[in-house]
Amino acid sequence: MLGKIRRKEALSLIAKCQFEALRTTLMLLACSLLVNIIFISNESYGQEISFNRDIRPILADRCFACHGPDSHERKGKLRLDQATGKDGAYRTHKDVTAIKPGSLEDSEFWYRITTDDRGDVMPPPKSNIKPLSDQQKLLIKKWIEAGAPYEDFWAFVPPQMPELPKLKDEKWGSNKIDRFSLSLLEKAKRQPAPTADKRTLIRRLTFDLTGLPPTRKEIHEFLKDKRPEAYKALVDRLLEKPQYGEHMARYWLDLVRFADTNGMHKDFYRNFIAYRDWVIRSFNDNLSYDDFLRYQIAGDLYPDANDDQLVASGFNRLHLIIDRGTALPEESFYKNVVDRVTAVGTAFMGLTVHCSSCHDHKYDPLTKKDFYSLYAFFNNIDAKPETAGRPREGLQPPFITIGDKEVKEKLNEVNAQLKKLEPEVNKAKKVATDEKDPEKKKPLMAAAKELVAQKNKLNRLKRDLEPKLMKAMVYRERKEVRQAHIMRRGQYDDPGEPVQRNSPEFLFPMEKKGEVASRMDLANWFVDKRNPLTARVQVNRLWQQFFGVGLVKTSEDLGSQGEVPSHPKLLDYLAVSYMDSGWDTKALVKQIVMSSTYRQSSLATSDDFKTDPDNRMLSRATRFRMDAEMIRDQILATSGLLSMKMYGRSVKPPQPDGLWKAVTMIGERFRPDKGDDIYRRSLYTYWKRGMPPPQMTILNAPIRDACTARRERTNTPSQALLLLNESEYLNAARHLAIHTLKQKDKTEAKLLEIVYETITSKIPDQEEQKILEGLLKDLKKSYQENPKLAEALCAGLDLSSSEKRAKLAAWTVVVNTLFNMDITKTRE
């Protein structure tokens, strides 16, 4: 009886939904923005309702918390993440069928999401989960009526090479990427933006591939090069620059939370310099991504592993770590392993695996057992879970010495000699001292002296050799495999059922080479072509680098709570061709930047920026604020101060006083480096996790205590203050002003043009020129009237007249103005 009434209510809602649908459709038609959206939903899928695109996100968001993969929290013996199985959506339990394909009337699910009965309605009001909107109900209705077809979750199905979309305009586009992007635009009845002008292109490309601006000379050469292949030649040239590796490494270092300190308690120095340098070299050498991954997860397990492979295995030790004596070592041990697994999950799987450390994953089919099966690969490090009370050189065993083979051998020899010599010296000294007879004593003393001299010489040699080598912390497996357990409620001291090393069970099975699965087996499982995640996750991140947003916006989470891809077929095309190319990262990068999609102009109407601020449609190039490091490097590069020195110890450019002092517990004071070291590229800046450099964090650099796949981009007054007032940035402005004023043969107008071009890669138009000339004139007047102020700005310089000082001060402020323009800090 009750059932009947319910059905009636539900059916009346269907009518309401249909009305809503009509109303909505009309609205959509009236609004061009929304028309695009409709089309974007249709991209590559056809007009049908798609479970993955339309339905799963609704179910995941509103239902899975109680009716999802987590068997412990599951209510009413119903899971909606799969169709079949005992608790599956099609199941009948106590005569009630949750979803009856094709029949709204017989689907309890439909009644539950549409009823007004507060006791019955789902999601329950007390859950604080938002009820389904009418639009969502309409989608569900259509889906059930169409037979409620389930699909495997897109990201868990191996990508297939998609067919190339058919296009109306066959002429546009440079490579296959463009077919996919244009296909969506054509459906939206839109045009791609025209190609950007050459100045914009070289600026964009140089920043995107090297993190630095082009020089004026490079711009002019590119402008002069009228060959059709000029752009390609530029791409090739930039890809070969060593700064490419530095720039690519920077994103990777965010992802793996690379830093220079422990990040906990006393926050000691932790030395992973060799790892950072290895990442840079790997990108420059174009190490294939499958090896890049293997080295990091299991580099130490190669037979006769080389230095690179061992250094890369340090990846597994980049987690936060505490120094000993305060926490419980068992707890630290557990936390380290969880952090290690979390990093693997974010970096290589694009999943939030750590959610399953306490309970089965609420949204993805990752069980607790899966988590601890992964944990079992990483719980066997031959290292203490906590660092020493005062780690020497930032090192904690196991670590290795790396560098030139000859140097290494020589050093070993020296050390061996020293070891041999030491007792001899001591003995000789003792004999000489003990001898009472002055006659006999003399030669004995001489002999001892001779030995001491030998020892000193060896020590000197040692001191010369040592800096040529580097020490690197590595992963090393204990001989005996440590049994892993499911830790109940994620408590470090509450082991439950034992588990074996294994890959997550919902994906294809892992092959093991030996009796016990090894990290190398796991690494190979990651780069197996059957793995649906690895390639997608990486190409998506690379895409994000060049378009500001990934094809899947949530690049840290491709699971069911992440967003669906804007261009699923493009994503799959890139993933498959990446694997087919042998995981050739440079080739992929080249293909992306060679595409016409990438080469579009970033200009658009205000409306376009408002309706599609992230440029998900790819109807233009994306305009976004550059990262902190790029902004700083740009200021240093254009002013002529940047040091191009690569590799080596991290450096400390000046920062405001007292920042470390305010947080330290070991009386640490920040001491800036001197000389060229303070002008090194920002990726070499010393990263104290407890207080990272404010020039970086103010502009959204993460603290590096957790893996970060994408940075926020905000626009705040603190950023404005930083760029206006930071002393090094002003110093750079002055440096550029000095350099500019040295060109005595040029007019002021010409000099303004040169400075403008140096900083923005553009030539100022009349209006801009006029604004700047007016500013310069007024500033000169101000500084002439206020010579003290000009003196302050010219402090430390030897300028003969107050007129010269006023001029330099005025020019410095003009350069400071140009550094602060929106177009300067923005990648266009």
Place this chain on the structure above:
Amino acid sequence: MNYELNPLDLLQSRRQFLLSTGMGLGTAAFASLVEGAQKAVAQPGLHHKAKAKRVIFLFMAGAPSQVDLFDYKPDLHKLFKKELPKSVSKGQRVTAMTRGRQQLVTPTMFKFHQRGKSGVWMSELLPHLAEAADDLCFIHTFNTNAINHDPGKTSFCTGAEVPGKPSMGAWLSYGLGSMNKDLPDFVVIPSAFWRGKVNVQALYARLWGSGFLPSKFQGTSFQTTGDPVLFLSNPNGIDAPVRRRMLDSLAKLNNKHHQEIGDPEIRTTIAQQEMAFRMQSSIPELTDLKDEPKEILEMYGPEVHKPGSYARNCLLARRMAERDVRFVQLFHRGWDHHSRLPDNLRGQCQDVDQPTAALMKDLKNRDLLKDTLVVFCGEFGRTVYGQGNITRENYGRDHHPRCFSGWLAGGGIKGGIHYGKTDDFCYNIAEDPVHVRDLHATMLHLLGVDHKKLSVKFQGLDQRLTGVEDSRVVREILA
């Protein structure tokens, strides 16, 4: 327009939409609340009527001893140096520092008195604060899962031991928006010095970080040397007129580019540069104490004249409350008294007693206490058993997360009461536990926010300050 279109999410996040269409911060946050509350809100931006508009959080980093300050156990004197019964300690985990050692009961050497009309018990170490006794609500059953400082502070400040979550203040500025135009919503002021001569625990930027929320919501940490806000002052050689002249041209250039390019983000840049310029006068005005009358300065004690002192920071906190800064968090370190606790504790109390009392009085006199919530506590408490050589007059205490005390006062709080009971040994909770999460829930409640509804989607979860485990508003302490 009352329709919703799912694929819109594909084009832009709702948040960005609101921001990019020029709606203010408050509006965006309001919408985020409304969404959760299903439009059943009592007043704009809130889930229900707020009792407090702002918070001053006095964080005693290092964990002060509740045994010696707040949780009065007179009978313990009879048990001096007797072993703590196993039936009480139940073999619970302790830190690496006292693991395997004997646990000898160590009563406090300090006297307790009943204070105020309400007669609440307080240690003799806080004579000034005792004057505010009738406004204070003591909670004796705070508890936390963390046993070490770093995770302890992280979970107190961000709701989770694992780094990466937004801090309390970041949640509030995200959820409630700005109450003023010229100052940050969330300010952090660490003391530059303290009397406790102990192993002083580090602070971490994550304690006031924004986690996965946009970094504009992170706390602005006031510096004790140089600019109170980083990079606030014009550099040498640039004065205000030069800066103004330069900003005018800069705005012209940016405006021109906005016309050509169309990106509204350029207008935000202009607006933020102007805000930066305003902050160059509003912040010095805030930190300049020359208008404060002599009697007010005296009330905070002699150290108010030293930059970086807790006393001065208390006065700054009041000035910020007056200017409607939403969340002010003071960090005073030096409470980690594993040894020589009596000496060190005396020193620490000397640091904080008079200034905290002055802050309470000052807020009250200005009628600000009624809508300002004041919270005073550390990341955990200290053990009833001593550490090191124990005498009646000298002892240390280890970390104790099972129960500890702190107090709340002001906006919406019932004053002059004790809440929650610990056992006779001040070791376990006997009645009415208040987990850190419950404190967070209660704070949010007082500010008009339902802690279950203030959430943000990150890594596939609806993330909240109070996390996924149960937490409750401690209604018993609400006025």
